[in-house]
Amino acid sequence: QKDxxxxxxxxxxxxxxxxxxxFMKAPGDVVLYIGKAKNVRARVAGYFQxxxxxxxxxxxxxxxxxxxxxxxxxxxxxxxxxxxxQEARLIKDxxxxxxxxxxDSKTFPYMEITTREQFPGVYITRNPTNARSRLFGPFTxxxxxxxxxxxxxxxxxxxxxxxxxxQDDDKRRFFRPCILYSIKQCTAPxxxxxxxxEYRKLINDLVKFLQSKRSTVLRTLKKxxxxxxxxxxxxxx
Numbered sequence: 634q635k636d637x638x639x640x641x642x643x644x645x646x647x648x649x650x651x652x653x654x655x656f657m658k659a660p661g662d663v664v665l666y667i668g669k670a671k672n673v674r675a676r677v678a679g680y681f682q683x684x685x686x687x688x689x690x691x692x693x694x695x696x697x698x699x700x701x702x703x704x705x706x707x708x709x710x711x712x713x714x715x716x717x718x719q720e721a722r723l724i725k726d727x728x729x730x731x732x733x734x735x736x737d738s739k740t741f742p743y744m745e746i747t748t749r750e751q752f753p754g755v756y757i758t759r760n761p762t763n764a765r766s767r768l769f770g771p772f773t774x775x776x777x778x779x780x781x782x783x784x785x786x787x788x789x790x791x792x793x794x795x796x797x798x799x800q801d802d803d804k805r806r807f808f809r810p811c812i813l814y815s816i817k818q819c820t821a822p823x824x825x826x827x828x829x830x831e832y833r834k835l836i837n838d839l840v841k842f843l844q845s846k847r848s849t850v851l852r853t854l855k856k857x858x859x860x861x862x863x864x865x866x867x868x869x870x
Contacts, residue, residue, distance in 0.1 A: 648674035666731040743770035
């Protein structure tokens with residue numbers, strides 16, 4: 634037992650101090666648990682500190698899991714947002730034994746994109762039953778998901794309102810957009826400030842990003858912003 638913990642502690646010393654994921658593994662490379670952290674090294678080291686009271690701080694299931702861990706691996710992330718998105722996807726794909734409550738429970742939050750609407754919205758839902766929507770998740774907590782949405786909305790400028798917006802509604806031209814348009818976090822389809830085709834391209838880019846085609850989407854977005862800046866089109870940039 635002591636040798637096992639010493640080996641793990643020594644291994645963790647080489648882990649990065651930035652954002653990423655960590656994988657608690659049993660013998661045979663079986664993934665027991667996936668977690669995310671702002672500082673991977675500090676978070677993982679906390680599980681194996683001599684004298685740490687995991688029963689009080691993390692509960693009996695995590696204490697049980699730590700006793701089964703043979704090794705720990707990590708995966709660096711470009712940002713905390715990237716770590717949150719990767720964690721949700723990998724937990725869903727791998728279904729580790731000590732993350733099963735997250736996978737099996739419908740009380741955890743999902744990101745919902747209403748892709749069949751003319752101007753899809755992006756929302757947080759704990760009731761993922763709408764067959765007309767695209768779902769991503771589950772996420773470990775609503776606070777994490779809200780933080781992700783704030784960052785993604787700055788990039789993709791999607792709507793989060795519950796308005797029924799239609800391309801052929803002429804009254805949109807007289808509608809006053811909310812403050813999110815003023816601070817450049819929404820393209821205001823409610824007020825006809827963007828056409829359906831252009832808006833749906835933003836949503837398609839968002840979906841591609843969430844499906845891990847992130848580098849391609851980000852390169853395209855950067856190129857578009859650079860082009861707009863060169864043209865002195867500050868509104869687009």
